[in-house]
Amino acid sequence: GAGVSQSPSNKVTEKGKDVELRCDPISGHTALYWYRQSLGQGLEFLIYFQGNSAPDKSGLPSDRFSAERTGGSVSTLTIQRTQQEDSAVYLCASKTAGGPQDEQYFGPGTRLTVT
Amino acid sequence: KQEVTQIPAALSVPEGENLVLNCSFTDSAIYNLQWFRQDPGKGLTSLLLIQSSQREQTSGRLNASLDKSSGRSTLYIAASQPGDSATYLCAIHSGNTPLVFGKGTRLSVIA
Numbered sequence: 001g002a003g004v005s006q007s008p009s010n011k012v013t014e015k016g017k018d019v020e021l022r023c024d025p026i027s028g029h030t031a032l033y034w035y036r037q038s039l040g041q042g043l044e045f046l047i048y049f050q051g052n053s054a055p056d057k058s059g060l061p062s063d064r065f066s067a068e069r070t071g072g073s074v075s076t077l078t079i080q081r082t083q084q085e086d087s088a089v090y091l092c093a094s095k096t097a098g099g100p101q102d103e104q105y106f107g108p109g110t111r112l113t114v115t
Numbered sequence: 116k117q118e119v120t121q122i123p124a125a126l127s128v129p130e131g132e133n134l135v136l137n138c139s140f141t142d143s144a145i146y147n148l149q150w151f152r153q154d155p156g157k158g159l160t161s162l163l164l165i166q167s168s169q170r171e172q173t174s175g176r177l178n179a180s181l182d183k184s185s186g187r188s189t190l191y192i193a194a195s196q197p198g199d200s201a202t203y204l205c206a207i208h209s210g211n212t213p214l215v216f217g218k219g220t221r222l223s224v225i226a
């Protein structure tokens with residue numbers, strides 16, 4: 001079946017512009033996660049959606065970052081007034097509601113370059 | 116706060132060698148541990164998932180072990196091949212929370 005998809009695969013933007021990154025989770029998965037991988041750094045958590053609950057935004061690095069999930073499916077991560085330090089690979093993952101022991105499935109990522 | 120450490124940061128071996136990658140974590144209250152592979156410029160490929168009640172998992176030439184009490188996991192790769200060259204990431208799942216990742220081990224298998 002279809003896995004997690006993300007678009008665009010690559011995005012180059014000028015400093016100060018806004019960008020939107022999209023994640024399509026696996027159908028039926030109720031949990032959705034956004035992570036960021038900066039050059040030379042490990043993956044860091046950004047935001048987590050679980051069903052209709054309020055999202056866990058504790059990993060967002062600044063108020064320039066926001067995310068929403070419409071209809072419990074597709075999610076969009078928005079970065080306003082992009083800075084060069086925002087350059088990274090942004091990864092999305094989804095998971096079933098079966099239980100905490102279930103696996104997260106990752107998308108291919110969006111490589112963001114801010115010039 | 117869970118912290119995950121992977122050593123070595125980089126490893127270069129000749130083709131055919133068996134090798135071990137190490138992962139350690141600070142909080143033993145985990146649900147599972149997962150090993151991923153990441154090729155340059157690509158996303159994550161899940162290799163093995165070990166539940167907290169398990170001691171090891173095997174898939175082909177890969178074997179992952181888990182010792183929760185000591186906060187350690189190893190990924191054993193048998194008869195390494197150039198196609199195994201990638202970054203290997205260890206991640207801890209402590210519930211309905213985000214995965215906590217190590218910084219990875221960059222493996223190069225030389226033909």
